[in-house]
Amino acid sequence: MCSGLAEAQQLPPIFDKNTQAQKDSRVRQYLTPKRIVWTSDKSGKSIVNAQSLLLPGSGQADLVHKNFCTMISKDGNTPGILLDFGVEIQGGIQLVTDQPANQKPIRIRIRFGESVSEAMSDIDTIQGATNDHAMRDFTTEVPWLGTMQVGNSGFRFARVDLVDTDRELQLKEVRAIFEYRDIPYLGSFKSNDERLNKIWNTGAYTVHLNMQEFLWDGIKRDRLVWVGDMHPEVMTINSVFGKNEVVAKSLDQARDITPLPGWMNGISAYSMWWILIHRDLYKNQGNLEYLRKQQKYLVGLLDFLMQKTKDNKENLDGTRFLDWPSSENPKGIHAGLHALMVMTLEAGAELCTILDEPAQAAKCKATATQLKLYVPDANGSKQAAALLALSGLVPAEKANAEVISQGECERFSTFYGYYMLQAKARAKDYDGALNCIRNYWGAMLDMGATTFWEDFDLAWTKNAAPIDELVPEGKDDIHGDFGAYCYKNLRHSLCHGWASGPTAWLTEHVLGVSVMEPGCKTIQVKPNLADLKWVEGTYPTPMGIVKIRHEKQADGSIKSTIDAPKGIKVLR
CATH class of the missing domain: 2.60.120.260 (Galactose-binding domain-like)
Known part of the structure; x- marks a missing residue:
């Protein structure tokens, strides 16, 4: 009988025990x-x-x-x-x-x-x-x-x-x-609106393509682990595929190549997103053993972050970045980073409580409380306004009415569009959110997209030919004529995992699934159908798949049918 590495890797017996091999987790067709x-x-x-x-x-x-x-x-x-x-x-x-x-x-x-x-x-x-x-x-x-x-x-x-x-x-x-990766789509979403259905599926497929040996940002360009960009991807993975090794593998790689003091990818916000991802991953999967492996780095990173405050304001160094479309608005970046710092320290307090680090949890809470005494101006940035709303620094209704809803989907971005949608949900503007999903992400489909893009502006479509045609004379090339910053013209990635936000958002807010207790032991199912007549779908949990269907009745009420595995408590 074979032994050692050859057996573990299922290598032919001709290989000796010192042969180094790594099995690919992917298949090919x-x-x-x-x-x-x-x-x-x-x-x-x-x-x-x-x-x-x-x-x-x-x-x-x-x-x-x-x-x-x-x-x-x-x-x-x-x-x-x-x-x-x-x-x-x-x-x-x-x-x-x-x-x-x-x-x-x-x-x-x-x-x-x-x-x-x-x-x-x-x-x-x-x-x-x-x-x-x-x-x-x-x-x-x-x-x-x-x-x-x-x-x-x-x-x-x-x-x-x-x-x-x-x-x-x-x-x-x-x-x-x-x-x-040959993995099943455990989560699903279907409604009477085929455009929304296609958008949900396209977002899921966009992330699936980026789940290679590591979780990439793009499959043509940006075949790298960009930690902040991972957050919408991980939320989509939670909603569609459930637990997958690529998430932990990528988070751990980012940790291991970024010793403290240092910012992941050189960007202070991305180290904060690493903490927020771990909070949301633990909430969904409830894997305490894996979370404990982050304990030493997490506590050290939180200390490092708390040193980057001054006079109750964020004072972060490194590359100061939210996303590319907001990068020329330093006041907006400051507002967004300040809000993100509050969100991160509150998430850090949650995680430290779970990890039996009460002193660090108290420090995080106290610092977050101090930071909340100062409310920066979004300076017209929809990205910053979204984070201010999600951090509780600004009422969501105010941020939505005064900034995010202005011009409807104008000045949206494919990355931070997810957080703009989240802020709209907090403001109870479900109609506005659905319209932006249909009009903004849907317009990429109208241009021939089968995956969602690194960036997109509705203005690009006015005289553009779709990506699946030769560009006729007199028409704009929507791929070759637009883009900015690091993604100018044909360098622009047309498959970027950070653009998948509507998939996670539709599952959370329309199908109505919120995780209330780590590991999905308790979930809340509270649909918001807006103008939809019905919606049905599934949600993957560590204990199995939850099946859900909502139907709007003649009087406007919602009839819900929910089938949850044993061990899951469902709140309505």
Whole structure:
């Protein structure tokens, strides 16, 4: 019988006990293209039988010499073809070749794109297309009568071009390699509004794609653990997938590479979000053993934070940041950081009480109380106003009426939009929140999105072509013509986990699920249907799945049916 690492990793017995191996937690599937968006040849002379690439394949080369696309380069003409796989994925591409007369390897250029325009672009300083974080534009070789698998990026579209002249490429298959965690969608949301249903599902899928070996921010660009950005992602994971190893793995990585005194990702707010994530994760999962592993770092971080106050105000150093759209409003940033400090110290007090650290809990409470004596001005920042409302520094009704609701969804952001929605819920403005979800996140769907974006402005859509089309003359390129800061033009990520807020929000406030006791031992189910007629869904807990359905009656009352696993107390 095998023993040691070989047994633990299920390696073949040929490996010795000193072999180091790490098992990948992901699976892969192969996707056939849905359509051909573009070819360089309309005559049928340099690209022959392109439609064969839309046939299901096996990934295996053969000697039958049938059903393949031929790409022929001659007279200086190097043909190309653009394929659409129908939905954004994380992974690469598989090419299966046939047997032309020349048996030498053939050079091809591959370009991945989250949009048609990105897949059709060159890496330059004009439109911002890059190979940052992941190679999405590169040249490689494919074999004669064989299979090549290459690529590791986020994309929906792939363009393949011949590089050299006087060559013939016989392509039997071009399939996308979809790498993902094979995990069930335990949570669900469905209502009489299909637009909201699609938004919920799109947010869930956006986060799912970013649940790779670590919890990333984006699958094309920002394939990194950005701790603050994780908070909306973790709230979505709690609502859709329940407990998943990627959360703890990413939180622990951020802790381990950021010794104190130091800010996670160099950003003071992100260390505060680390504490808030742990509070919300413990609330949902009730895993005291895991929380205790954070105790030493948590207590030290709270001490460090409390040193960063002066005259009852936050006095944080490091990069002072909420999100990019608010980054040119220093007064708004100060207000947001002050509110976030209050929220963090109150969460820290909760966690320290649980961890039998009464002295530290008392210090956190006292400091938070002192900070509440000062109420900064949001300075028109919807981000800051949301945090001021959620911290209790400003009445939510006031923050919503005077700042957040002004211009409806104008000046929303995909990251802090979640907290704007949370503030609206606290102000009981459920109609306004649902309208912003439909109009703001829904507009990305109207532009062809299958995942939610790093940033978005409704003004971009006025004269824009959707991302799944070649941009006609006279139209704006919604991917290539917009963006700002670190995400200008085609560098802009169109799959960013921080944009998934509506998924968690709809589950919490429309389906109505709030966790009242750690580990979901007690939950409250209090729906807010606003203009909806009915809603149903599920919520994952450590003890099983809660099933819920709400129906609005003729008199406006709500009839609710709730089926909870044994051990869960349900408050209404």
